[in-house]
Amino acid sequence: MHRVAITGIGIVSCLGNDIEHVGNALRRGESGVVSDPEREKVGFRSPLTGAIGDFDPRNFLSKKQCKTMPDFAVQAYAAATDAIRMSRLSTEEIRNDETGLVFGCDSSCLAAVEQVDLLRLRGETKLIGSGQVFRSMTSCITMNLNTLLQTRGACWTISSACASGGHAVGQAADLIAFGRQERVICGGAQEINLESMCSFDALGAFSIRPGDPKGASRPFDAHRDGLVPGGGAAALVLERLDKAKERGAGVLGEIRGYGFSSDGNHISIPSESGLQRAMRKAISLAGLQPGDIDYICAHATSTPAGDAAEARNISAVFGAGTPWVSSLKSMTGHELWMSGASQVVYSTIMAMKGFIAPNINFSEPDEDSAKLKIVVETIPHPPENVLCNSAGFGGTNACLVLSFGR
Amino acid sequence: MTNQEIIERIDRSIAEEFEIDPEGMTPEKTLFQDLGLDSLDIVDLVIVLETAFRFKIREDEGIRKIRTLGDIHAFVLQKKNELESIPR
Numbered sequence: 001m002h003r004v005a006i007t008g009i010g011i012v013s014c015l016g017n018d019i020e021h022v023g024n025a026l027r028r029g030e031s032g033v034v035s036d037p038e039r040e041k042v043g044f045r046s047p048l049t050g051a052i053g054d055f056d057p058r059n060f061l062s063k064k065q066c067k068t069m070p071d072f073a074v075q076a077y078a079a080a081t082d083a084i085r086m087s088r089l090s091t092e093e094i095r096n097d098e099t100g101l102v103f104g105c106d107s108s109c110l111a112a113v114e115q116v117d118l119l120r121l122r123g124e125t126k127l128i129g130s131g132q133v134f135r136s137m138t139s140c141i142t143m144n145l146n147t148l149l150q151t152r153g154a155c156w157t158i159s160s161a162c163a164s165g166g167h168a169v170g171q172a173a174d175l176i177a178f179g180r181q182e183r184v185i186c187g188g189a190q191e192i193n194l195e196s197m198c199s200f201d202a203l204g205a206f207s208i209r210p211g212d213p214k215g216a217s218r219p220f221d222a223h224r225d226g227l228v229p230g231g232g233a234a235a236l237v238l239e240r241l242d243k244a245k246e247r248g249a250g251v252l253g254e255i256r257g258y259g260f261s262s263d264g265n266h267i268s269i270p271s272e273s274g275l276q277r278a279m280r281k282a283i284s285l286a287g288l289q290p291g292d293i294d295y296i297c298a299h300a301t302s303t304p305a306g307d308a309a310e311a312r313n314i315s316a317v318f319g320a321g322t323p324w325v326s327s328l329k330s331m332t333g334h335e336l337w338m339s340g341a342s343q344v345v346y347s348t349i350m351a352m353k354g355f356i357a358p359n360i361n362f363s364e365p366d367e368d369s370a371k372l373k374i375v376v377e378t379i380p381h382p383p384e385n386v387l388c389n390s391a392g393f394g395g396t397n398a399c400l401v402l403s404f405g406r
Numbered sequence: 407m408t409n410q411e412i413i414e415r416i417d418r419s420i421a422e423e424f425e426i427d428p429e430g431m432t433p434e435k436t437l438f439q440d441l442g443l444d445s446l447d448i449v450d451l452v453i454v455l456e457t458a459f460r461f462k463i464r465e466d467e468g469i470r471k472i473r474t475l476g477d478i479h480a481f482v483l484q485k486k487n488e489l490e491s492i493p494r
Contacts, residue, residue: 062425063423063424063425064424064425064447067450126449126452126453127453127456129449129450129453130446130447130449130450131446
């Protein structure tokens with residue numbers, strides 16, 4: 001088994017479009033949630049959403065390249081190229097069989113809607129245009145990145161609901177650990193548009209605090225009333241540690257363990273044991289004990305049932321003395337398919353910049369979260385061994401242990 | 407619209423759609439090798455021409471046999487002539 005290094009990261013999120021801006025927002029505990037009046041107008045329960053500012057796909061790619069890419073795929077390209085730049089891998093060093101692409105994504109809804117709208121408007125398929133078929137597939141990220149970056153190894157997208165990004169980073173790490181790839185550009189992306197969120201809003205799962213967008217996402221807080229959808233793209237360059245050291249790369253951290261499990265239970269309500277089985281596996285595969293973890297980057301999305309179940313699962317693994325716990329979704333909203341990957345990027349940013357970001361909007365614990373050591377204010381030192389939790393519909397769980405040696 | 411105006415309109419529409427430098431768009435240029443288009447671009451080329459000139463292009467009209475920019479000029483001019491010669 002090979003050790004797996006993180007040598008580059010990139011992010012486009014509602015907290016900013018680069019490491020500096022996102023790092024500053026995380027440290028200050030700033031929310032990227034806004035109220036979108038269009039959502040109320042078309043019949044949403046909740047107008048709240050994460051919003052990405054100042055991102056023009058045409059600043060990154062040509063008109064032809066953008067034809068086959070929805071916005072979130074271009075954001076994945078922007079994040080991936082930032083990550084590659086940080087890793088200092090040259091173009092030639094990634095154009096080979098040993099470099100792969102694995103991203104997490106579970107929809108390309110807007111493109112699917114647009115192609116049918118065009119057919120109905122224009123009356124014949126040939127007037128839909130050449131790009132829509134590529135835009136509308138969930139694998140649009142990896143198929144486009146493969147063309148643009150010209151990597152020649154693994155190239156696929158993992159769809160596993162809100163654990164997609166976590167499984168993508170985990171599987172990328174496994175491919176390297178097992179000697180199948182020397183490096184993998186991985187991550188997750190999530191579309192932000194009302195078309196992709198309307199049926200989720202229909203479940204009544206979103207927060208309805210329209211007068212208080214920044215206070216709406218409040219994971220683990222007793223007064224939470226639902227999640228706020230967000231999105232963007234997160235990317236990492238993972239490499240075999242020995243290869244990274246050989247070429248003199250800066251090692252930001254390591255993916256030490258990837259544990260997965262599934263609930264085998266309800267389609268939307270998390271079980272009492274699923275997440276803890278994945279947590280235990282990740283910690284064990286990392287060669288660590290629960291007591292070695294000093295920070296949990298929680299999945300908690302601000303839903304009443306989901307956060308309570310995660311809190312109980314964490315307590316089951318860590319007992320009375322849990323590590324520091326924060327859910328960054330308090331600032332970003334729930335980045336869904338992207339979230340498992342963005343948690344790894346955010347944790348790496350915190351390790352690089354020497355802090356642990358708070359779980360904002362946590363005013364009062366409930367019975368379950370009272371047992372967790374929630375980070376209510378920024379902690380001015382970096383995390384060392386981090387556990388990132390993610391979980392998705394159907395009861396799929398992905399847990400990652402990251403180590404940032406000092 | 408004169409033939410020259412039609413040709414200019416074709417070139418302008420193609421330059422905009424495929425981000426091609428208009429300076430290099432001479433009639434002998436081949437679409438694939440010289441102008442860098444591919445088979446997917448031909449799908450969009452049909453939409454560009456139909457939108458610009460408000461006619462329909464059927465698959466049996468030999469659009470896929472077109473090789474050069476000059477072939478497109480000739481195709482559109484012929485199509486316009488055919489349509490204008492139909493008694494209304």
